[in-house]
Amino acid sequence: MLFNIFLLLAGLLFLVWSADKFVYGSSALARNLGLPSLLIGLTIVAMGSSAPEMFVAATASLSARPDTAIGNVLGSNVANISLILGITALFGAIRVSSQTLFREIPLMLIATLFAGYCLADRQLTRTEGTILVLLFLTVMGYLIWHAFAHRELEVLADDADSDIPKDVATWKALCWIAVGIILLPLAANWMVEGAVGIAKYFGMSDLVIGLTIIAVGTSLPELAACIMGVLRQEDDLAIGNIVGSNLFNILAVLAISGLIAPGEIDASAASRDVYMVLGTSTALALLILLSSKKQRELKRWHGVALLTSFVCYQISLF
Secondary structure, eight states, X not given: OHHHHHHHHHHHHHHHHHHHHHHHHHHHHHHHTTOOHHHHIIIIXXXXXTHHHHHHHXXXXXXXXXXXXXXXXXXXXXXXXXXXIHHHHHTSOEEOOOHHHHHHHHHHHHHHHHHHHHHTTSEEOHHHHHHXXXXXXXXXXXXXXXXXXXXXGOTHHHHHHHTSXXXXXXXXXXXXXXXXXHHHHHHHHHHHHHHHHHHHHXXXXXXXXXXXXXXXXXXXXXXXXHHXXXXXXXXXXXXXXXXXXXXXXXXXXXXXXXXXXXXXXXXXXXXXXXXXXXXXXXXXXXXXHTSOSSSOEEOHHHHHHHHHHHHHHHHHHO
């Protein structure tokens, strides 16, 4: 039991650290190659925060534990909104001004509905996984095109530029990329093995361990990014990080399970957890849209409400 806890914590620590270094190296290399900051922010930086979920999903699926992978996706999306944004809002109201977010939030809701449709028959097939990947590429292509076509209107452009490391030697960037490539799958394997051991000890299902311990652990990069974004008064970047991460989880990370380990899934994922993901996503949209039109924002009491929903959900799972 103690060894499994050690594996879980060590895996989580190295997973978060190596994901951060991989994004750091990749972003620095992309800047050195002359790629626009906005493109780097919308791709490498945005996807980097979901790297832990991606590698955990791949590791769990290769280990014939697709329920852990699916639980991680659904649980991370719930945690991103109810836990991460809930905590972040306690630091102060999170203002929403970028029009990009009013495009991405509906896309997130549509993606969640499609994921619910895919899981409704308690199966995730390779065909559905392929469709999810194609949708992900389509959405990313659209967002990148729109961002460049309306670059002068986007406040996210300046925010993205501030997050990309400057004056990093190319050889150093390549070294950090190599560190990430080596440690990410290794750390993901430790985390999954430790979590599975703990689950067996307490009699928990693969789905529940993915929805709880693993989901919260892999959402830690989003927590750090959101808090730093708000403290630096880059509120759009904070919420944009969450919405983008949830889109990535649904369309890309969920697809990994369908492509690697298609087949039957835990019935609770379709009958309970998908509805929780959709509920929290809808709540985020409503809280923003129903706030003052002059100043769209998530207030402190919104954060309390989101955190309360997360605690209630965790209690129901255990």
